[in-house]
Amino acid sequence: SQTIHQWPATLVQPVGSPLSLECTVEGTSNPNLYWYRQAAGRGLQLLFYSVGIGQISSEVPQNLSASRPQDRQFILSSKKLLLSDSGFYLCAWGLRGGRLEAFFGQGTRLTVV
C-alpha cells in the first residue's frame, strides 16, 4: 500500500532563517506531488505541484520554492522566512491518470517568530 511521510511535524523558526520541509512517498511510482498550505480556519491553498523529477509548477507568487530531486521526494524550501509564511503545510500525492483524488501527509505546523 502507498504511504506518505512528511517531517518535521512541528517547526518554530526565526524570521530570516532558511526552511526545508521534506516529503517522501512509498508504494507508488511516478506520482503527481503537491504542496498545500492551510492558514488557520481556512481551506487548503495549492502552492506547488510536480508531475515528474525536476518539473515544478508554482500556483501562487511567494517566498517559497519547491524541488523534486527524486521520483518520490518533494522538498519545500525558503531562503529567508517571513512571518507570513507561518501555517500548516501539507504534502500530497496523486495518481497519474485515473482517479484524481489526492492523499495527504500528516502536515508540518510552521511558526515563524
Place this chain on the structure above:
Amino acid sequence: QKEVEQDPGPLSVPEGAIVSLNCTYSNSAFQYFMWYRQYSRKGPELLMYTYSSGNKEDGRFTAQVDKSSKYISLFIRDSQPSDSATYLCAMIDAGGTSYGKLTFGQGTILTVHP
C-alpha cells in the same frame, strides 16, 4: 467570489443526529468532487469521491452532487462523537492542464456531543 463556498460553521449536533454539510461552486468545469475529513492537527483523509450527479453511499456517509445547481452535499447519519472534525469539500477541473489540482472549500467545523 471564491470558486468554492463552504459555510465554516461551527456546527454542533447531538449524537445520533443527521448532519448535512454543503458546498456551492461557480466553475462549471469542475467534474470530480471529494469530501475530506480533517482531525485537529492532522492531514485531511479522503471520505468520498464522486464524479457524476446523483448520490453515492458509503456506510453512514452519503455524498450528493447536483451539477445543474453547482451544489454538493455530504450527509452523515447516526453521527458519533468520533465524527467531530473539520470537513472539507474539494473539486477538480479535469481538463488537460489541471494535473489533479484540488480546489478546496474553507471547511466546516463539526462537533458531535454525547
